[in-house]
Amino acid sequence: MPEKCILILLDGLGDRAYASLSYRTPLQAARTPVMDRIAAEGANGIYHPQAVGLALPSENAHFALFGYDIKDFPGRGALVALGAGVDFSAGDVGILAHFANVFEKNGILYMGDEKAPGTEFEAKALAETVADFETENVRIHFHRFQGLQGVLTLKGEVSRHITDTNDMINGIPLCEVLPWDTHKNDPAAQKTSRVLKKYLTWVYHTLKTHPVNFARTTRGLLPLNCLVTQRAGQLDKVVSFEKRFGLKGLSIASNNIFGGLARYLGMDFMMVSDSKKAGEDLAKRINSAVSLLDKYDFIHVHTKTPDEAAHRKNPVLKKEIIELLDEGLGKVIDVLFSHPEILLVLTSDHSTPSSGPLVHSGETVPVVFCGKGIRRDTVCCFDEISASQGCLSCLRGPEIMYLIINHLERSKLMGIMDTPFDQYFWPGNFKPFRLR
Numbered sequence: 001m002p003e004k005c006i007l008i009l010l011d012g013l014g015d016r017a018y019a020s021l022s023y024r025t026p027l028q029a030a031r032t033p034v035m036d037r038i039a040a041e042g043a044n045g046i047y048h049p050q051a052v053g054l055a056l057p058s059e060n061a062h063f064a065l066f067g068y069d070i071k072d073f074p075g076r077g078a079l080v081a082l083g084a085g086v087d088f089s090a091g092d093v094g095i096l097a098h099f100a101n102v103f104e105k106n107g108i109l110y111m112g113d114e115k116a117p118g119t120e121f122e123a124k125a126l127a128e129t130v131a132d133f134e135t136e137n138v139r140i141h142f143h144r145f146q147g148l149q150g151v152l153t154l155k156g157e158v159s160r161h162i163t164d165t166n167d168m169i170n171g172i173p174l175c176e177v178l179p180w181d182t183h184k185n186d187p188a189a190q191k192t193s194r195v196l197k198k199y200l201t202w203v204y205h206t207l208k209t210h211p212v213n214f215a216r217t218t219r220g221l222l223p224l225n226c227l228v229t230q231r232a233g234q235l236d237k238v239v240s241f242e243k244r245f246g247l248k249g250l251s252i253a254s255n256n257i258f259g260g261l262a263r264y265l266g267m268d269f270m271m272v273s274d275s276k277k278a279g280e281d282l283a284k285r286i287n288s289a290v291s292l293l294d295k296y297d298f299i300h301v302h303t304k305t306p307d308e309a310a311h312r313k314n315p316v317l318k319k320e321i322i323e324l325l326d327e328g329l330g331k332v333i334d335v336l337f338s339h340p341e342i343l344l345v346l347t348s349d350h351s352t353p354s355s356g357p358l359v360h361s362g363e364t365v366p367v368v369f370c371g372k373g374i375r376r377d378t379v380c381c382f383d384e385i386s387a388s389q390g391c392l393s394c395l396r397g398p399e400i401m402y403l404i405i406n407h408l409e410r411s412k413l414m415g416i417m418d419t420p421f422d423q424y425f426w427p428g429n430f431k432p433f434r435l436r
C-alpha cells in the first residue's frame, strides 16, 4: 500500500462553461491525456474545502484542505508577514496593503484606480515616506515587497478583528475601518480601527503632496495617493500538521503565502520560481518531490498558473495553460507510477471563473486519488463534470486529509486514545508504558 503522498495542486483550476469553448469549462475543453490517464487509473470525485457555493481564497482553501477548521484561519495578512520573514510575532497584526489611486468627494475617499501602475522607483520613494507611524502605543510599519504591494505590521495592544478599506471596485467609496460586530466592545479592536484610520488618513495627506505624485500628475498619470488595506491577520496557537496527521510535510510553491502557511502549520517549505514554462516548472517541482520522499511523508506541489490565467478573464488562455501543465505531468507520470509507495492526489483549491466580476467562485473542483489498492471507478476524463460521476462523490473540507491518512493505512479507529492528544493517525507517537 502507499506510504507517502504527493498532492499536486493546480490552483484555481475549476471554472464555468463558456460559449467560446462550446459550452465547456477550460479543463473540459483542454486536451489532457495525462490527467485523463490518472483519472482512469484512480478514484474520482469533486471537492470543496468548506461548503459548495462559497468562494474561498487559496490560503483559506489550503488551510481547510490541510485538515484545519476554516474558522481557525489566522488571516492572510498574518501569513504573508510570516512568509516574508519580516519582524512579526504572536500578538502582532499583519494587514495586506498596497498603493492605489483614490479621489475625494464630499469628504469621502473613493477608489480611483485600485491597480494604477507605478514604477519600482516610485514605489520605493512612497514606501519610505510612509514606512513608520506611532500613536496610542501602537507601532505601524509598512514593509514593501515588490512593486506597490506590501504588508502593514501593527505592534501593541492590537486586534485583527477590523474591516478592510479596499473593496476592490473602482469608483465606489473605500470602506470605513471598523471593529467587527463580534468584537465591537473589544477595546483592542476599537483601538486598532482608530489607529489604522489615523495612519491611513496621514498616508493620504502625506502622499497627496509627495514629489512622486507631482511628477506623475504633470505627466498625466493618476497619483498613487493612498494605501488600501485588506484581510488583517494575527497568529494563533495551532496544532502542527505533523502532530495531527503524523506526516512530515513539505510544501513546494512559488508564493510567500504558502511559505507563511507552511511555517504556521509546522511544514517545511521549498520556494521555487515561475519561469514562462508552466509545464516544465510543474515537472521540475514533481521531480523534486519524488527525490525528497525519503525525508517527507506528504508533499504539496503547487502551481498558481491556472488561477492567474483565469484572473486575466480569458477562458482560452486558461485552457492553453492547462494543456501545458498536462505536458509537464507527461514528463513525470512514469516516474510517479513506477513508485508503488506513492499515493498521488491531483486536485485544486477552488474555482476561478475566467469571465465575470467574481475573483473566485464557489463551484467544486475535480479530485482524483491514484495508487496501489485504491478503488478504480469508470471515470476516464479529469474534469469538473466527469469527476462528479466518480466513486468519491463530493468531498468537503478535511475529508481529503482523512482519505489520505486512510490510504496511507494510518487511519485511527475513532475512540482509540493511545496519546493524550486525539490525533487522526494510528499508532500515535505514544509514551511507552514504563514499570518504574
Ligand SMILES: [Zn+2]
Pocket (backbone or CB within 6 Å): 012, 307, 308, 311, 352, 359, 360
Ligand atoms: Zn486567484
